[in-house]
Amino acid sequence: MLGLNRKDTILMLIVIALTLGAPVLLNPFPADSAMAQFNAGYPDLMQRFVIFGILAIGFNILFGLTGYLSFGHAAFLGVGSYAAVWMFKLLSMNVVPALVLSVVVAGLFSVLIGYVSLRRSGIYFSILTLAFAQMSYNMAYSVLTPITNGETGLQVYSNDPQYLLGNGPQVTHLFGLEMRAKAVVEMGGWTFDFSVGYYLAAIMMLAAFYLSLRIFRSPFGMMLRAVKSNQNRLNYTGINSRPYTLAAFVISGMYAGLAGGLLASMDPLAGAERMQWTASGEIVLMTILGGAGTLIGPVVGAVFIKYFENIFSKINEHVLHGWFGWLPDGVEDVVTWILARFVGEGWHLTLGLLFMLVVIFLPGGLVEGGQKLARLLRRSRPDGTTPSNTPAE
């Protein structure tokens, strides 16, 4: 189907099913049960899952395939957001021109940064990209305030020109379909939100995933993996690696631009903090945690980190007391005190520990962990079916 072989078609269909079914799948607990706080099926969070999924899928095309580790990808995310908000200010609240411009501007910006940074490799490349991103971040707060609106952040004001607004909606929309609109379905104790914003972002992510799948299976993708494996041999085989790495850099920059544009489409606001180095680091974490160089890993990593950030951080000592109330008093205090260090504001600690465990024991990321588990389960099946050797997805 669509130029994919059987195995990839199945993978694509699974990803489509999971993505489109997410509003249901992520809300497994009844709305008024104690476990409801672990539900992730609300639009705001699901949008983050898929938008950061796009970001990580794109980053993986650069880092996972070529091995060039960029520490400045948040700059493209930020640029994409600014471009989108400017479209809202100048034209209308329709997201289409906003998304197009955010991809184009991020693409141009990444040509510039990539062209310079790719003259070096290894750690020097990483430092160059980091320097560029920090420069952009600082400029957004200083000389570029007419464009970025400095610390306040760029947003839409009622006296903005909005030449094409007419009497269209005042909130972001897709040809009239408002991003915040949603259908709420109640079934028994369960509540499911189907939001326009989520489905727009989800379809974008599916397109991004399909594109990356095609790139992985293309001669171009193979050349990128060859860059990572042995750039020297590649050059002596008649291949100029520079345009290949630049193309990968620009593609991943455009993915980041799209993600930035989508963030602004869900909430028409852009701030410089989106470009900070911690944001760039988060992209690296997502990709490595999920599995760099694997197809699905980056999305898994993005979902994982965003889930932690939003769900784990909400569990506080009060909630813990509720859970462990059945323990004897003294014991309960100790248990909740210890656990409290790892949840709430301490979620970074849990994430950090998890990251270390993954890097040490599962260099292929969570995806590798999943594959190992699947293989173990298959081997222990009593009927003795031979475990098949599925290559890394």
Place this chain on the structure above:
Amino acid sequence: MGILEIKGVNKRFGGLQALGNVNLSVEENTVHAIIGPNGAGKSTLLNCLVGKLIPDSGSVMFAGQSVLGRHPHEINQMGISRVFQTPEIFKDLSVFENVLIPCFAKRDGAFRMHAFETIEHERDIIEQAEAILADVNMLEKRDMIASSLSRGDKRRLEMAMCLVQEPRLLLLDEPTAGMARADTNNTIDLLKQIKAKRNITMAIIEHDMHVVFSLAERITVLAQGTPLVEDTPENIKGHPKVREAYLGEAQV
């Protein structure tokens, strides 16, 4: 006029004169061996031909064009392929992918944005790659990851990667080093076969005299960065200067 003309090439590394006034001409369609003791400058000379090093002075002409100052990929696209002293392969890729890459490089040139084509659909390229793997007896290893190959297989794979490009000039830096006797003989046969099948010029660096005398039509002896003599294998064997500089310490 040979296909490769090296004139007055000098190369210094700090105080060391690695190459001193090297003149060498390789005739088209011959196998030209370059021999000499360790540190004679043989690999350095090859590095000057493929764009890895730039000589301090002198000229290197290939098929009437200078190679000096060109990038390695440009020199390869001119028709020079090289096998390295320690095998240079794509160790994380499969054996098959290792030979696919030179096939694409030959057909599509130094860069092409083929991001929406699928490798599986490139019938011609796949056939070429399978044919060369069959030639080097590695077809049954096509799905192995290259890093898991034996040293001998890595060398054969690298050779296949170079041969599939059908270069006009093939440079081989000790192609049989680290191979078992049987593998060495296979390699000799393979190179003879290739030579018989198509127009190809080879410059080969080798310490194994069995290989040298089985293949070479001309031999240049390099010592301390300077060519000592150049002659046919028969004449080299008995040459007193060669015995003194080189063969004295190796088995003939």
